[in-house]
Amino acid sequence: MATIELRRVEKRFGDVHAVKSLDLSVADGEFVVLLGPSGCGKTTTLRMIAGLETTTAGEIYIDGRNVTHLRGRDRDIAFVFQLYALYPHLTVWENIAFPLKAQHEARSVIEQRVREVVRLLGIGHLLHLRPKALSGGDQQRVALARALVRRPAAFLMDEPLGALDADFRETMRAEIKKLHLAQHATTVYVTHDQIEAMAMGDRIVVMSNAEVQQIGTPHAVYSDPANLFVARFIGSPGMNLLPGTYVDGQLHLPGDNRYPIPPAWRSALAPFREVVLGFRPEAVRIDPHGALQATVYADDLHGAYAMLHLALGEEETIVHARVSRETSYSIGTPVRFDVDAQLVRFFDPVSERAIAREARHG
Known part of the structure; x- marks a missing residue:
């Protein structure tokens, strides 16, 4: 060869x-x-x-x-x-x-x-x-x-x-x-x-x-x-990408949501005001005490698992969440969820490049 x-x-x-x-x-x-x-x-x-x-x-x-x-x-x-x-x-x-x-x-x-x-x-x-x-x-x-x-x-x-x-x-x-x-x-x-x-x-x-x-x-x-x-091209569906504003350690997201920035990322995000939060569907955890809120937009069974499509606020920004195939919700049901802090990524919406990818090791 x-x-x-x-x-x-x-x-x-x-x-x-x-x-x-x-x-x-x-x-x-x-x-x-x-x-x-x-x-x-x-x-x-x-x-x-x-x-x-x-x-x-x-x-x-x-x-x-x-x-x-x-x-x-x-x-x-x-x-x-x-x-x-x-x-x-x-x-x-x-x-x-x-x-x-x-x-x-x-x-x-x-x-x-x-x-x-x-x-x-x-x-x-x-x-x-x-x-x-x-x-x-x-x-x-x-x-x-x-x-x-x-x-x-x-x-x-x-x-x-x-x-x-x-x-x-x-x-x-x-x-x-x-x-x-x-x-x-x-x-x-x-x-x-x-x-x-x-x-x-x-x-x-x-x-x-x-x-x-x-x-x-x-x-x-x-x-x-x-x-x-x-982020969009790889994955089916692609990575969830939510536009947000970074203020005092929190990311203000659609639907009046507030996402607390993991400590390892705060210094890397400090120079930015507008940030895109990215995470894969498997990073989502449905939790009645979760920090983020949404309503069920659609519910698809994929055989071995189910995919929930969650709408954030009136803008209907959609989050895809991979959940157990036994999980089922009616359209319009309010849900709360968290995102695994080890699996989040951040992007600069202007350059579209990943921000401080090494920061997660900090």
């Missing part, structure tokens, strides 16, 4: 920035996910690594070698597309073997490598079939096998599960992750699906508006979002 390094890489189409200056290092054997909404620059970044797009500025290194101006075929990478790109007139065996035949490998080598990847992916019973006879999941397995058979330095995957239904996506997520662990393969994976990113990535690169918003482990981007975009 190999390392991948992007140094101040940019891509412009005319006056439009598709990717702004980007620095990223992918370690040997690491699984890195580029995550963001459509048009954020994640696929363009992947295509620049693959050599399918030229860079406007910056340099790309694979295993320490500058490949910025090399063609894709000279970079020793394998690319897995969303729509499989299988040859319809070839059998599964012929599709998998095709890259090796194109490299003029010996037949014995081709036979051995095809057998290895077929066994790994459990598709031996499909070898005589053509792509049109396969399910979406099996077509994706064949596309993965064709990439694996080359034994490339790195794998690049562009929304490979996007065309599958929900059941197949869940199965294939597990298979790709298992495959990654078995092969210790350096992988860069593009998706707009945060569930995929959280489940599969060693690290996540969150992108928006052509630039990186945050790079971190799934736990870090979920628990410690770097800004309001990441």
